[in-house]
Amino acid sequence: MGFSAVVYPSMILAYSGQAAFLIKNPSKLSTTFYSSTPEPLFWPMFIIATLSAIVASQALISASFSIIRQSIALGCFPRVTMKHTSEKYEGQVYSPEVNYFLMITCIVITYGFKGGPQIGQAFGEQSSICLCYS
Numbered sequence: 001m002g003f004s005a006v007v008y009p010s011m012i013l014a015y016s017g018q019a020a021f022l023i024k025n026p027s028k029l030s031t032t033f034y035s036s037t038p039e040p041l042f043w044p045m046f047i048i049a050t051l052s053a054i055v056a057s058q059a060l061i062s063a064s065f066s067i068i069r070q071s072i073a074l075g076c077f078p079r080v081t082m083k084h085t086s087e088k089y090e091g092q093v094y095s096p097e098v099n100y101f102l103m104i105t106c107i108v109i110t111y112g113f114k115g116g117p118q119i120g121q122a123f124g125e126q127s128s129i130c131l132c133y134s
Helices: 001-026 025-037 037-076 097-111 116-133
Strands: none
Touching: 001 025, 025 037, 037 097
16 A cells, blocks of 8 residues: 555656656766756765665565575575574574675676666666566
8 A cells, every 4th residue: 555655656756757857868868866866965865875775685685595595495495504693583594605696696797787877777777667567
């Protein structure tokens, strides 16, 4: 309900604003998000975007560990080292092998795209495609 009432309309407005900005400034394709942000809001937006990226990366890492752990329990994945990081809460696990795989994948993707603007542009294209099909 919250997604339908708040998140989705906010995404539509944000993408519409960025599209309008790109119509007037087609040369700023690789920096659309930050270029379309009003000057007084640049640093707060930068901080929020950075914190959001940190939260998203932690969610990806935690989800990867949990999915691998469940796959091993079902016999669908080769055994890897699973360390339980909390005696109080079940399901908080860490796998060095999965962590190294994620690190190498991030390095390969960053090197393959040759830096930040291309990764951001690829993410923007992927987000637009997802938005069109949702």
